[in-house]
Amino acid sequence: MRVLVTRPEAKARRTCARLSAMGYQPVSLPLFQPEHFDATRLDFLKRRNWSALAITSSEALSGFSIGEGLAFLADKPVFAVGQRTACIARGTGFTHIITGKGDGQSLARTIAGYLPSSPAASPLLYLAGSPRAPDFENTLHQLGIDFETATVYVMQPIEYAAYDLENLMRDQSPSAVLFYSRAAAQRFFSLNVMRYIASSEKCMRLLCISRKVAEAIPAEFSPNISIAHSPDEPRLLALLAET
Structure with a gap:
């Protein structure tokens, strides 16, 4: 399973290493620096x-x-x-x-x-x-x-050209996205990343570290949202194993 990590680069490296150790395929998309x-x-x-x-x-x-x-x-x-x-x-x-x-x-x-x-x-x-x-x-x-x-x-928000997002999502289309902050969730949807997700992945999971973060996701995607049982990374990553 590919998992999209939306954290800043330094923190994303640690999360990606943890995901790899868990058997997942991490894909990094830093939205802020x-x-x-x-x-x-x-x-x-x-x-x-x-x-x-x-x-x-x-x-x-x-x-x-x-x-x-x-x-x-x-x-x-x-x-x-x-x-x-x-x-x-x-x-x-x-x-x-x-x-x-x-x-x-x-x-x-x-x-x-x-x-x-x-x-x-x-x-x-x-x-x-x-x-x-x-x-x-x-x-x-x-x-x-x-x-x-x-x-x-x-x-500071990181700017992405539309074709870069399209290429990334085409080549490494994720099955789940990790959100650690409201700002990241808002930025993700303001960039309209979902439009570039392969059609077979339109129901991909949106995993949020807290309810406050989940509130930043547009209502149309509410069926896709899962919220960590406590606001920490281990509980967030544990959602990946839930069905």
Whole structure:
């Protein structure tokens, strides 16, 4: 079975390797590429008044490690959205990591259980990307958590010529597509990739890491959608074995 991976290239390589090990034939179609703002991230991190850090994507820590001059950050509480992000945070040198349940709303509630909502408390620093879902920040506001957002990377859309998509889908037509973000799902359908899928594959499966991602898929394809039982890659890939 061919499986189309819509992640950015670096992450797609890891997913494709995992798919190959599972016996599937991965096909990579990155829809975005990250542009990082390392100086912005460093400027924010050097401020010593943060009560904690929050990270909803490992991309926010790309190329970063705690070195000389940032040692004070090592034991700063870091709230990571899921296991993969927590692992990356640990690898950069953070030692006090609290892991959420895989989505922004639950991470915000986890933070509220740890941090005081007093106006006198130091704010939380959210290392974020763009575009991003508003759920995490909205929930922090609702829970009275004082925070500041630093946009430290932007996902830039990758342009494809129609004939490139047509050739790829003709030569490596997939039976399933993996979606890890709302932005990727929206981009996939805005490029009208489905029009290039071989007619025998019109009923191919659209596998989504969460319900929020699935909501970005046009209603006409709702019968094709399956949603992971929890928002993480192992559960998403497990959908491939389901009939």
